[in-house]
Amino acid sequence: MSERARAEIHPAALRHNLTVVRRLAPGRRVYAAVKADAYGHGVARLAGALADADGLAVASLAELQALRTAGLTQPTVLLSDVLDGDLSALTADPEAEPLIFSTAQFDRLAAIAAEYPRRVWIKLDTGMHRLGFAPEQAAGLHQRVAATPGLTLAGWMTHLGCADDPDDPMTTQQVTFFDSALASLPGHRSIANSAGICAWPRTHADLVRPGIMLYGGSPLLDRSAADLGLKPAMTLTAPLISCTEIAAGEPVGYGATWRAPETMPVGVVAIGYGDGYPRHAPSGTPASLDGAPTPLVGRVSMDMLTVDLRRAPDARVGDRVELWGTDVPADTVARAAGTIAYELFCRLTARVNFRVDQG
Incomplete structure (x- = not known):
């Protein structure tokens, strides 16, 4: 990594x-x-x-x-x-x-x-x-x-x-x-x-x-960017740094605000509010790993967040999770976090590594 x-x-x-x-x-x-x-x-x-x-x-x-x-x-x-x-x-x-x-x-x-x-x-x-x-x-x-x-x-x-x-x-x-x-x-x-x-x-x-x-963001309340034929100009990803299994009823993250509904795999992703990801994004905010939904669980920390890996059972440390981009529209993340895509894009910090897709 x-x-x-x-x-x-x-x-x-x-x-x-x-x-x-x-x-x-x-x-x-x-x-x-x-x-x-x-x-x-x-x-x-x-x-x-x-x-x-x-x-x-x-x-x-x-x-x-x-x-x-x-x-x-x-x-x-x-x-x-x-x-x-x-x-x-x-x-x-x-x-x-x-x-x-x-x-x-x-x-x-x-x-x-x-x-x-x-x-x-x-x-x-x-x-x-x-x-x-x-x-x-x-x-x-x-x-x-x-x-x-x-x-x-x-x-x-x-x-x-x-x-x-x-x-x-x-x-x-x-x-x-x-x-x-x-x-x-x-x-x-x-x-x-x-x-x-x-x-x-x-x-x-x-x-x-x-x-x-x-x-690539939608300017309308009732239509998605895809509905309008728009494509995302940014894809934000970060690697899994841990994959563990936790027992039913066990908490994840600060404040123990979320508990596992069953024995299940949980991944830790190397991105947090120190990188500009919204701290107020709740459990259930969408993310994706190779197209498989991996929603957030627990609170976002400064340097990491945690995701539900039940639909990505083959996930391994080093795999990159998409926080927004092609599979996960930034507008969808923004709605879950009670904000707008404009703010998501503008708040990324200097810790994020920017690359230009030459394709």
């Missing part, structure tokens, strides 16, 4: 998922959301596959610089503000496209625009109430961009709050607010996140911004 937890990254899967985006939203430009180091997958590891996107979207200047270091040169929307006040990385990058969502932010960009010309997006708050201007301010904002030397309007954005539920009326309401505010104004429109792409064709507008679906 040369390594503990291993996350194998599959660029071919991301390329496939990008083709699904283009099939669902034909003719639209695609800006791939790669914030949080490509949702924990690693921008550099996926650089070749991400080069097929028309543009990118990040949350910080550091993430923008990481893209450029990885050789990705597409137009890139900066979805958040420059929190440290240092605009040098922004001004040095002509393909960086700030998203303006506040007057103070607008003022800072306007002050440097004559020297550093910039394409900008404007965000409207259509009901999610995180960031953005009120829709009724759109006309005035357009006038200000037009009157500011060096600023060019790339377009308008908003963000959907409930698009993961195809029956929630909020999405229709948000699109109505957005369209009404911009009815007489020029500029490209961008509304759709992954859920919008998959379930709300009306949100496709001119440019879509896929995130979780690129990495």
Whole structure:
């Protein structure tokens, strides 16, 4: 056993998922959301596959610089503000496209625009109430961009709050607010996140911004990633370091929260919350060994967790258990643990060994 937890990254899967985006939203430009180091997958590891996107979207200047270091040169929307006040990385990058969502932010960009010309997006708050201007301010904002030397309007954005539920009326309401505010104004429109792409064709507008679906997670409450034709871009595995038989009624793990219902084999897997696996994943959370279900039993520890080997009787020390990937969808693990696949991907720690699948 040369390594503990291993996350194998599959660029071919991301390329496939990008083709699904283009099939669902034909003719639209695609800006791939790669914030949080490509949702924990690693921008550099996926650089070749991400080069097929028309543009990118990040949350910080550091993430923008990481893209450029990885050789990705597409137009890139900066979805958040420059929190440290240092605009040098922004001004040095002509393909960086700030998203303006506040007057103070607008003022800072306007002050440097004559020297550093910039394409900008404007965000409207259509009901999610995180960031953005009120829709009724759109006309005035357009006038200000037009009157500011060096600023060019790339377009308008908003963000959907409930698009993961195809029956929630909020999405229709948000699109109505957005369209009404911009009815007489020029500029490209961008509304759709992954859920919008998959379930709300009306949100496709001119440019879509896929995130979780690129990495093989489902953005919808009622459909799996497989239902949507998506493939996982990460497979997380770890080796068995012990296989033992315990008697009926014996406990496993801290707190003795789980007891064997019968005499049975139990395996110890070399991964825990110190590697980013969720500590709150309960007994019964799915895992797999060569396709055989090996669900968790007992509490997750810092360095290890335990699994039920009754359906994998030939398991041996050194065999690798899949925690999520092809056999065990990350969405399924996330539901069992009361979280979302986004968090599973982003919380993996430096103890995990990342590899890139060259296939």
